Amino acid sequence: MVSKEEKPKLIRDDGLRHDGRRPDELRPIKMQVGVLKNANGSALVEYGKTRVLAAVYGPREPQPKHISLPYRAILRCRYHMAPFSTHERKSPAPTRREIELSKVIREALEPIVISEMFPRASIDIYIEVLNADGGTRTTSITAASLALADAGIPVRDLVTGVAVGKVDGVIVLDIDEVEDMYGEADMPVAAAPSLGKITLLQLNGVLTPGEFEEALDLAMRGIQEIYKIQREVLKTKYLKVKVEE
Numbered sequence: 001m002v003s004k005e006e007k008p009k010l011i012r013d014d015g016l017r018h019d020g021r022r023p024d025e026l027r028p029i030k031m032q033v034g035v036l037k038n039a040n041g042s043a044l045v046e047y048g049k050t051r052v053l054a055a056v057y058g059p060r061e062p063q064p065k066h067i068s069l070p071y072r073a074i075l076r077c078r079y080h081m082a083p084f085s086t087h088e089r090k091s092p093a094p095t096r097r098e099i100e101l102s103k104v105i106r107e108a109l110e111p112i113v114i115s116e117m118f119p120r121a122s123i124d125i126y127i128e129v130l131n132a133d134g135g136t137r138t139t140s141i142t143a144a145s146l147a148l149a150d151a152g153i154p155v156r157d158l159v160t161g162v163a164v165g166k167v168d169g170v171i172v173l174d175i176d177e178v179e180d181m182y183g184e185a186d187m188p189v190a191a192a193p194s195l196g197k198i199t200l201l202q203l204n205g206v207l208t209p210g211e212f213e214e215a216l217d218l219a220m221r222g223i224q225e226i227y228k229i230q231r232e233v234l235k236t237k238y239l240k241v242k243v244e245e
């Protein structure tokens, strides 16, 4: 992490951000699906230097069996930051933050999974943050929803996440760790764009009602851009498979 003494100017004199982005600009986004052989579905997603791997197993018989439900599959999610993912080594044991984020991410994905198709089964999502530079929960949601689709699990839509924030008084898209740390507010958002559903909305800091609307609007525009990339990545893999057959 950057030390508190070195607060950088978050909005430069030319109106650009500390890393040279415009306020409404995403970091470079990269995505790949089917990156793990042994998982039923997987995805590797990068928002700038934030890099997240998601693996999906299932539908399968849950362990322990008694947690199963007779009318739908249960969704389980484990978010974990690798010990090498941060500047200072993070303890590999699950922290309170990771337990909370596992729940928040699961709840952001639940509305898209057609779980009624698999009674008594479990669908397990494992998320490993390989490199953290802000926005790991939103990158995780984007990666996990791709991994679910890659596993062939019936979904109503994809879910896409992005965090917006207020830095030096300006509402900005896709904040990184420095902006998250020194900014006035950060607001992670996730949505299923075709369903028109917001599945995650958190706010840390203070925004006026007008700033909140501006931030949400900016987040939804970012989500549309990322959603397009997600769909393309899935389509590309599907078309490739067809050609090889």
Ligand code: ADP
Pocket: 001, 086, 087, 088, 090, 097, 132, 133, 134, 135, 136, 137, 138, 163, 177, 180, 188
């Ligand atoms: P998010 O990653 O979803 O933005 P937070 O707001 O909690 O979640 O974290 C912001 C950023 O702070 C993370 O992306 C990461 O870069 C950094 N961070 C979080 N937890 C730790 C930690 N235990 N050690 C070092 N850096 C961390």
